[in-house]
Amino acid sequence: MISRPRGTRDFLPDEMRRRRDLEKRMRAVFERWGYEEVATPTFEHLELFTLKSGDAIIEELYEFADKGGRGLALRPELTAPVIRMYINEMKNAPMPLKLYYFGNCFRYERPQRGRFREFWQFGCELIGTDTPEAEAEVIALASTIMDEVGVKQELHIGDLAIVRDLLGDLSQEEQSMIMRLMDKKDEAGLREVLDADIADKLFDLIEARSCDEIEALMGASDEMEHLRRVLDLLDVYGVKYQVDLGVARGLEYYTGVVFEIYGEGLGAESQVCGGGTYRLIPLFGGPDIPSTGFAIGFDRIMEIYGLEPEKEVRIVLVSTEDTREEGIRIAGVLRKRYKTYLDIMQRGLRSQLHFADRWNADYAVIIGPKEVRDGKVTLRDLESGEQETLTLDDCLEILAQRATA
RNA sequence: GCCGGGGUGGGUUAGUGGUUAUGCUAAAGGACUGUGGAUCCUUUGACUCGGGUUCGAAUCCCGACCUCGGCCCCA
Structure with a gap:
């Protein structure tokens, strides 16, 4: 008998009905917010994912050579492919672009609850601007989707521009490592690699829960005003959030406001959504324009999704x-x-x-x-x-x- | 990559060294001839795999695989 490959799943009719129902509801929110659906290939040239990803991502790639010897990889996420698509064939589209997508992704990881080797991501990219209005819209959209599908959420908002101000003297590699330690809230690790005064300040920064606290530590700046504006707009949207500069995100191409959403009712894998502002387009040979986006872990939402599909006759x-x-x-x-x-x-x-x-x-x-x-x-x-x-x-x-x- | 729990018909379950591996459920057929959910009968179908210990292993030991939970990382 031949079994499923590890970390993959079969979806039987009952579950498939629920998945389609959830998909429909999430898709409807994107559509109502004026985002348009796109799709990219399941596999891409290997370089798309190795060019600007950390070792951790590369280790998890499902990569292979096709019969012509081309190096290919199953997509581990959808932001890079969508940006590639934009550069390849949408450069003349009117800005800003509001795109959304839903597709399967692949990572060679140790499976556990809410983590699979083949998993589905919903997401969007708002290409062409990083105004506070854009960032607030994207965050509000993510939060609205969670509300619409009945997920009890906790939204954390950080800002890498502010954190990088503090770490400005350090090299790219050092900054990345520190981001990772921040994400883990590893105080001892941070103290090991940083000067005492910077470490103290960084830790106070992670603990800060309001713009005023952050400004007291860092002083006034354009970045500060920018974050303040984003949060004001989120208040207008009626979105509940928590300021948390410890949100560092794993990927290195994030540059500004970043956010993560945690869902109630999950185990170790409680992050159901993550995103922020990044500058990926120039890295792939396009113009230097910023984008903001996020990805939702569809399978994780499925785990805590309480709504019942519409009754069918x-x-x-x-x-x-x-x-x-x-x-x-x-x-x-x-x-x-x-x-x-x-x-x-x-x-x-x-x-x-x-x-x-x-x-x-x-x-x-x-x-x-x-x-x-x-x-x-x-x-x-x-x-x-x-x-x-x-x-x-x-x-x-x-x-x-x-x-x- | 690391640390734990667990793998018996499709689902669920009994079985802790000894005949033909238990029950429930399901599926197919039948009893019942224009009517489902009840009852009864028949049939189908399982010890994850590979080593080891033993006269004998589903049962004890080791490894692999899969799975669940945690670390790591992330969605």
């Missing part, structure tokens, strides 16, 4: 040996509007109704010799067990009434 069309052909004709009419199952096993009446029960059908429409003779159908409500024989038009009428009731 399921009908089983029951016919007999003599009436199969009439059954197919009537099923054709029902199928214009409803999910209709038609027996193809040459089963008897009893057996077809048994199947209808197991299939959780709402109604059985029975077409036997009597019905065919009278030009009628029998509509049986499988929940109440009540049934009546009536014309097809009347049957459709009743189904339509019940569906809206």
Whole structure:
């Protein structure tokens, strides 16, 4: 027997219905905010992901050579591919671009709850600006999506521009390492690599919970005003957040405001969304324009998603040996509007109704010799067990009434 | 990559060294001949894999694989 590769999943009908329902709800929010969907290939040239990613990301890549010897990789995330797409073919589109996407991504990692080797990301990129208005919109959008799908969220907002002001003298590598330590809230580690006064200040900064506290430590600056404006706008959006300059994000291309959202009800993998402002476009050979975006861990939302999919009407069309052909004709009419199952096993009446029960059908429409003779159908409500024989038009009428009731 | 818990039919479960591996559920067929959920009968179907200990292993030991949880990293 051949099993699934490790860290992958099969989605059975019940779960798939719930996934599609969640997808639909999230997609609807992006659409209502004026974002448009795009899709990129499942695999890309290896360099797209190795060019500006840390070793950790590269180690997790599913990479391979194709039959022509090209180095390729399954995408580990979607920001880089979307930016690549923008540079390749959307440079003349009117700014700003508001794009969203939903797709599977691949990382060679140790699987656990909420972490898989194949997983799905929803996300968006707002390309062309890093104004406070843009950043506030993107954060508010992320937060709204969480609300709309019933996730209890905790939103943390940081700002790498401010942190980098403090670390300005240090090299790129040192800054990256410090970001990582900050993310882990590793005080001892930070004290090891930093001068005592900078370490003290950095730690106070991580503890700061308001702009005033930060300004008291760092003094006034353009970055400070920028962050203040973003937070003011979030207040207007009605978004609840917590200032947390310890949010450092793993990726090195973030430059400004960054944020993470944690969901309630998950284990170790509680981060359900992360994003911020970055400058990735020039790194890939495009113009020096900033973007803001985020990615949502779709599978993690699935774990804590409490809403039930919309009820669908399921009908089983029951016919007999003599009436199969009439059954197919009537099923054709029902199928214009409803999910209709038609027996193809040459089963008897009893057996077809048994199947209808197991299939959780709402109604059985029975077409036997009597019905065919009278030009009628029998509509049986499988929940109440009540049934009546009536014309097809009347049957459709009743189904339509019940569906809206 | 590291540290723990766990793997018995499709799902669930009994079985801690000894006949043909238990029950429930499911699926297929039947009893019941124009009506599902009940009952009964038949059939299908499992010890994750590989070593070791033993006269004998689902059971004890080791390893691998998978899985669950944690570290790391992130979505």
